Amino acid sequence: MKQGKDLIEDVEKSYSVPNLDRALSIVELLQDSPQGFSLTELQERLGFPKSSIFRITQTLVNRGYLIKSGQPSLFSLSKRFLHIGLSTLSEPNLLEKCLPVMRLLRDELKETILVGALVEKKGVLLEQVLGSHPFTFMLNAGQGFHLHPSAPGKSIIAFLPQSEREAIIESMSFEKFNDRTITNIHDFKEALNKVRSCGYSIDYAEELEGVHCVGAPIFNQYGCPISAIWVTGPSARLPLEKFEEVGDMIRDMCLGISRQLGYNQ
Structure with missing residues (x-):
């Protein structure tokens, strides 16, 4: 039988949002990489499905939190986070x-x-x-x-x-x-x-x-x-x-x- 602490942890995990967690991991990785990363590099470093990373980065670009530039495309943080x-x-x-x-x-x-x-x-x-x-x-x-x-x-x-x-x-x-x-x-x-x-x-x-x-x-x-x-x-x-x-x-x-x-x- 689970103890109270274990039950609390299970409840907390059940309320987590996987894609939000992945988005924050992407942001934290880019925080220390001003040169930016490509989709492939993000996938290699984080291990998330490439399709998931694509959807998340595109959403962050559309909202102005990421900048996409270069060929191949590199993603980097915008100044919106600074603001x-x-x-x-x-x-x-x-x-x-x-x-x-x-x-x-x-x-x-x-x-x-x-x-x-x-x-x-x-x-x-x-x-x-x-x-x-x-x-x-x-x-x-x-x-x-x-x-x-x-x-x-x-x-x-x-x-x-x-x-x-x-x-x-x-x-x-x-x-x-x-x-x-x-x-x-x-x-x-x-x-x-x-x-x-x-x-x-x-x-x-x-x-x-x-x-x-x-x-x-x-x-x-x-x-x-x-x-x-x-x-x-x-x-x-x-x-x-x-x-x-x-x-x-x-x-x-x-x-x-x-x-x-x-x-x-």
Whole structure:
């Protein structure tokens, strides 16, 4: 005779929707594959019937959640998911408040300015203002970024409530990209202490050789970091000796945005 827990699990399974479950598996696979996958590749990776994948992807294309392009056709996520994600942030008009400040920073620093947030323990780029140099960095809205080597990742995690911060840190794999990458919890926590002390964070070419970043968090009315703004540029144009000056500038401008959101600490 089945126990209560087993009965509950049976009931929950009876109410599941197989095609919806398959659709979410497709979306989650494409989330980490901006280049997209063909029908055949989706079938090989997920093991679902090709006819089922065809119907699901076509439905998602028709509803605007997937983009189909190329020959053979490749499926990738549209920005509609990003728009839905933004609506879950505590401040739906966050980008409206960030963009004017980001343009001011771009005009001052001449480098690309970006804003991102944590979405389910992952960093996600929300928007960017391109730098004015002939050579400048450009990413795609909705693109993910690693937390442990990045300026925005450190900026946000450093100021999270302790329990939430510890949960995220414990889940991190600390992948090594080069000799400057932080690869263990102890060193990462030390880096976060420095962020809390000065109010801004740095990426000293910890992931990409020759690429530096400096960023700072944005807080909501409850004092919780909900996003971060950062500048990225070649190490020759954004050298170590400029980090403090640039960090203070970004921190103060992010504080201004935070105050517009009700932050008063």
